[in-house]
Amino acid sequence: MSSLPRRLLLTPTLAWGLAGLGAILLSLLAAGLFQQDLVNLDGLPLLLRFLSASLHPDLSREMLQLTWDATLITLAYAVCGTALSLLFGLVGGLLGSEVWWLAVSGAGGNQVQPPPLWLGMRALLAFPRAIHELIWGLFFVGLWGLDPLTAVLAIAIPFGAIVAKVFSEILDDTPRQPLQVLLNSGVSPLSACCYSLLPQAFLNLLSYAFYRFECSVRSATVLGLIGAGGLGYQLLLSFQSLRYDQLWTFFYALFVLNGLVDWSSARLRQHLGCASRMALNFKPAAAPLLAQQRSGWLLGLGSALLIAYCFWYIHPDFSRLWSATTGQRLVEIYRASQPPDWQLLPELVSAALATVAMSVLAIAFAASGGLLLAFPAAHNFFLPGGLLNPGRGSGRGSASRWPWLSLLLARALLLITRAIPAPIWALAVVFVLFPGILPGAIALGLHNLGILGRLMAEVIENLDQRPLEALKAQGAPAGLVLLYGVLPLSLPQFLAYALYRWEVCLRETVIVGFVGAAGLGRLLSEQLSSFDYPGLVLTLGCFLLLTFAVDWVSSRARRSIR
Amino acid sequence: MAAPLFELKQVSHQFGQVQALTAISLCIWPGDRVALVGSSGAGKSTLIRLLNGTLRPNQGEVWALGRNLNQLRPARLRQVQSQIGTVYQQLHLVDNLRVVHNVNAGHLSRWSLPKALLSLLLPLELETATQALAQVGIPEKLYAVTRDLSGGQQQRVALARVLVQDPLAILADEPIASLDPSLSREVMDLLRQLCQQAGRTLVVSLHDVGFAQSHCDRIIGLRQGAVVFDCPSPQVSDGMLADLYSAPHE
Numbered sequence: 001m002s003s004l005p006r007r008l009l010l011t012p013t014l015a016w017g018l019a020g021l022g023a024i025l026l027s028l029l030a031a032g033l034f035q036q037d038l039v040n041l042d043g044l045p046l047l048l049r050f051l052s053a054s055l056h057p058d059l060s061r062e063m064l065q066l067t068w069d070a071t072l073i074t075l076a077y078a079v080c081g082t083a084l085s086l087l088f089g090l091v092g093g094l095l096g097s098e099v100w101w102l103a104v105s106g107a108g109g110n111q112v113q114p115p116p117l118w119l120g121m122r123a124l125l126a127f128p129r130a131i132h133e134l135i136w137g138l139f140f141v142g143l144w145g146l147d148p149l150t151a152v153l154a155i156a157i158p159f160g161a162i163v164a165k166v167f168s169e170i171l172d173d174t175p176r177q178p179l180q181v182l183l184n185s186g187v188s189p190l191s192a193c194c195y196s197l198l199p200q201a202f203l204n205l206l207s208y209a210f211y212r213f214e215c216s217v218r219s220a221t222v223l224g225l226i227g228a229g230g231l232g233y234q235l236l237l238s239f240q241s242l243r244y245d246q247l248w249t250f251f252y253a254l255f256v257l258n259g260l261v262d263w264s265s266a267r268l269r270q271h272l273g274c275a276s277r278m279a280l281n282f283k284p285a286a287a288p289l290l291a292q293q294r295s296g297w298l299l300g301l302g303s304a305l306l307i308a309y310c311f312w313y314i315h316p317d318f319s320r321l322w323s324a325t326t327g328q329r330l331v332e333i334y335r336a337s338q339p340p341d342w343q344l345l346p347e348l349v350s351a352a353l354a355t356v357a358m359s360v361l362a363i364a365f366a367a368s369g370g371l372l373l374a375f376p377a378a379h380n381f382f383l384p385g386g387l388l389n390p391g392r393g394s395g396r397g398s399a400s401r402w403p404w405l406s407l408l409l410a411r412a413l414l415l416i417t418r419a420i421p422a423p424i425w426a427l428a429v430v431f432v433l434f435p436g437i438l439p440g441a442i443a444l445g446l447h448n449l450g451i452l453g454r455l456m457a458e459v460i461e462n463l464d465q466r467p468l469e470a471l472k473a474q475g476a477p478a479g480l481v482l483l484y485g486v487l488p489l490s491l492p493q494f495l496a497y498a499l500y501r502w503e504v505c506l507r508e509t510v511i512v513g514f515v516g517a518a519g520l521g522r523l524l525s526e527q528l529s530s531f532d533y534p535g536l537v538l539t540l541g542c543f544l545l546l547t548f549a550v551d552w553v554s555s556r557a558r559r560s561i562r
Numbered sequence: 563m564a565a566p567l568f569e570l571k572q573v574s575h576q577f578g579q580v581q582a583l584t585a586i587s588l589c590i591w592p593g594d595r596v597a598l599v600g601s602s603g604a605g606k607s608t609l610i611r612l613l614n615g616t617l618r619p620n621q622g623e624v625w626a627l628g629r630n631l632n633q634l635r636p637a638r639l640r641q642v643q644s645q646i647g648t649v650y651q652q653l654h655l656v657d658n659l660r661v662v663h664n665v666n667a668g669h670l671s672r673w674s675l676p677k678a679l680l681s682l683l684l685p686l687e688l689e690t691a692t693q694a695l696a697q698v699g700i701p702e703k704l705y706a707v708t709r710d711l712s713g714g715q716q717q718r719v720a721l722a723r724v725l726v727q728d729p730l731a732i733l734a735d736e737p738i739a740s741l742d743p744s745l746s747r748e749v750m751d752l753l754r755q756l757c758q759q760a761g762r763t764l765v766v767s768l769h770d771v772g773f774a775q776s777h778c779d780r781i782i783g784l785r786q787g788a789v790v791f792d793c794p795s796p797q798v799s800d801g802m803l804a805d806l807y808s809a810p811h812e
Contacts, residue, residue, distance in 0.1 A: 467654045467655055467656045469654065470650060471667060471670060473611075473615070473616045473643060473648045474644060474648065474668065474671055475639070475641065475644035475671035476667070476670035477640060477670075477671070480670040480673065480678050483678050483682070484656065484663065484667045484670060484678065488658060489656055489658070492658060
C-alpha cells in the first residue's frame with residue numbers, strides 16, 4: 001500500500017526561491033560581510049545625537065514657516081509631475097496597447113502577429129522608464145538650471161513611461177467583446193475605445209493613478225536633493241550643517257505629508273470601489289452608482305483645482321522647452337560625449353556587479369521586513385473579528401488593547417521608513433557603517449520596506465476570505481490557517497510585488513550612489529561632477545543594459561510564480 | 563433516546579438592519595439527513611454558519627455535540643468544529659495549492675505546525691488523501707493544481723477534504739447550485755452515500771426541492787428567517803411548497 005508515488009513538490013515558486021537565496025548569499029559575499037570591517041563604532045555618538053534630536057525638533061516660528069513653504073513646493077512638484085505623467089501615460093498607454101493597434105488595423109483581435117508599430121511603441125517607452133528620476137533631474141539641471149520645470153519634467157518623463165506601460169497592460173487585460181461589438185458596427189477605433197475599454201478599465205486606471213501620486217511625493221522629495229527646492233533640499237542642507245533639530249522638523253513634515261497622501265488615496269480608492277491599487281484581483285465596484293458619480297465629479301473638480309493651483313504656485317517656465325539655448329546646450333553635450341571612453345569597461349563590470357548585489361540585498365531586507373510588519377499592519381488580522389483573532393463576530397468589550405497598539409505601531413514604522421528618502425537613510429546609516437555596498441543596501445532596504453509592507457498589508461486585507469473561513473470552520477488553529485490558507489493565497493502576490501520593487505531598487509541604487517555608496521551610482525556621480533561626458537555615456541549605457549536584464553529576470557520569475 | 567447533535571434554542575440573528583433569523587428552535591439528531599429549503603435570503607446560509615460555529619447569534623443558544631457554542635473558549639470550539647465538516651457552493655478552496663494540500667487541509671485540526679509545514683513540501687498521509695479522492699472519483703488529480711480543475715471536480719475535492727476530516731456531521735451550503743443537473747445528481751448521491759456509510763449526520767441547503775425529497779429524510783422550510791414547516795420528506799405536500807415560495811402576503 002505504501003507504493004504510492006510520493007513527490008517532493010519542486011514548484012516553480014520553490015525553484016525561484018532557491019535561486020533567490022543563492023543570489024542573496026552571493027550578494028552578501030560581494031558586500032564583504034565575512035571579510036572586512038563594516039561597522040564604524042566611532043560614529044555611534046553622532047548617531048545618538050541624531051536620534052535624540054527627534055525629541056526636540058526646532059519649532060520656532062521662522063522654521064515652521066520654512067517647513068510649510070518647503071512642503072507646499074514638494075507637494076506641488078508631485079501634483080504637477082503626476083498630472084503630466086498621467087497625460088503622457090494615457091496617450092502612451094493607448095498607443096502602447098495591443099488592443100488599440102488591433103482595433104486600428106481592423107483585424108479585430110483575431111490577428112496572431114502583433115503589428116510592428118506596437119512593438120516599436122513598447123521599445124520607445126522602455127528607455128525613459130529605465131532611467132531614474134534623479135538622473136533625468138541632473139540632466140535637466142544641466143539644460144535649464146534649477147527651474148521648477150526641471151523637477152516637474154524629471155518626474156513626468158520616467159513616470160509617464162511607467163504609467164503608459166501599466167495602462168497598456170490594464171487595457172490589454174480588459175475584456176474585448178464590448179469593443180468588438182462597437183467596431184463591428186462601424187464605430188471609429190477612438191470613439192469605440194471611449195465607449196468600451198476606457199470606462200471598463202476606468203477604476204483600475206484611477207487606482208493606479210493614485211498609487212503613482214504616492215510615488216510622486218516620494219520622488220519630489222528626492223529631487224530636492226539635487227537643489228530643486230522643497231523638503232528634500234532643506235533636509236540635505238540641515239544634514240550637512242549638522243542641524244539635527246531642524247532636520248527632524250522636516251522629517252515630521254515628511255511623515256505628515258506622506259501619511260496624509262497615502263491615507264486619503266486609500267480612502268478615495270475605497271470610496272470609489274477600487275480596492276486593490278495594482279490591478280490585481282479586480283472586483284467590480286460595490287458602491288451605489290449615484291453616490292459614486294457625485295463623488296466622482298467632486299473628485300474630478302477637486303483635482304483640477306489642485307493641479308491648477310500647483311502649476312500657478314511653482315510656475316514652471318515651459319518656454320525653455322523650445323528655446324534656442326536648450327537646443328545649443330543639447331548639441332554641446334552631445335559633442336562633449338563623443339567618442340565614448342572604452343577604457344572604462346573593466347571598472348564598469350565590477351561596478352555593475354556591486355550594483356546588482358546592492359539591489360538584491362536591499363530587496364531581501366525590504367521583503368522580509370515588510371512581510372513581518374504587514375501582518376500586524378493589516379486591519380483584518382489580529383483585530384477583533386480578524387482572521388487570527390480567536391474571538392468571533394462582535395467583540396466582547398475591550399478584551400485586549402494590544403492588537404490595536406501593534407497595528408498603530410506597525411503602520412507608523414512603515415510610514416516612517418517609506419517617508420524618509422533612501423539617500424537620507426544612507427547618510428544616517430553611514431554614521432555607523434563604512435561606505436560600500438552594505439550601507440547602500442540597508443538604506444534602500446529601509447525605504448522599500450515601508451512601501452512593500454504597505455502593499456503587502458493591502459494584499460492581506462483584500463484576500464479572498466472564503467477559503468480561510470472554511471479552514472476556520474473545521475477547527476484549524478490560527479497558525480495552520482496561516483500556513484494552508486493565508487500564505488499560499490498571498491505569497492504569489494507578495495513575491496510579485498517584491499520582484500517589482502526589485503526592479504525599482506536597481507534604478508534607485510543610483511540615488512544612494514550619489515551619497516557615496518558603491519556601484520554604478522557612485523561612478524555616475526563622480527563623472528557628473530567632473531563633467532566626464534565620454535565616461536558618463538558609457539556608464540549610463542551599462543546601467544540601461546543592467547536595468548533591462550533585471551526587468552527580464554523579474555518578469556520571467558513573476559510569470560512562473562502564480 | 564440519544565442526545566441531539568445540534569440544538570437551536572430561540573435563536574435570532576441580524577446583520578445590521580437586516581433580520582436574518584427570528585426565534586428559531588429546532589433539534590437535529592445523529593444520523594438525520596436534513597434539507598433546508600426556501601428562497602434566497604430565507605436564512606439558510608446563516609443557519610449553517612451558526613451550526614458550524616463561524617457565526618455567533620445575537621440572541622439564543624446554539625448547541626452542537628452537547629456543548630453551547632456561545633460559551634466555548636477558542637480551543638474547545640475548534641475541538642467541536644473538527645467534528646463538523648462544511649461544503650460550500652463556492653468551494654472555498656485555496657485555488658493555487660495542489661489538490662493534495664487542499665485535501666490534507668482536512669487534517670489541520672489535528673496536525674501540529676511542523677507536520678503541516680513539512681507536508682507542504684513533502685505531502686504526508688498520501689494513502690488517506692488518495693483513498694478520499696478515489697471515493698469521490700478523481701484519484702488521478704492528486705497532484706493537479708486546484709484552479710486547473712473544472713467546477714464539478716473542485717466540488718469533489720471539497721468533498722474529499724471533508725472525508726479526510728472525518729467529521730460526525732456534514733453541513734453543505736447549496737453544494738449543487740452551480741452544477742448542471744447530472745453533476746448535481748452525482749454530488750448529491752455522493753453526499754448521501756458518504757453519510758449513510760459512516761452514520762454521519764447531513765444538513766444540506768438546497769434550491770431544488772426535488773433533490774431534497776429524493777435524498778433527505780427530513781425537510782425544513784424557511785421563509786424570511788422563520789421555520790414554516792419541519793417534517794419528514796414524504797409528508798411535504800405541493801401546497802406546503804407553493805406556500806413556502808409564494809410572495810409574502812402583506
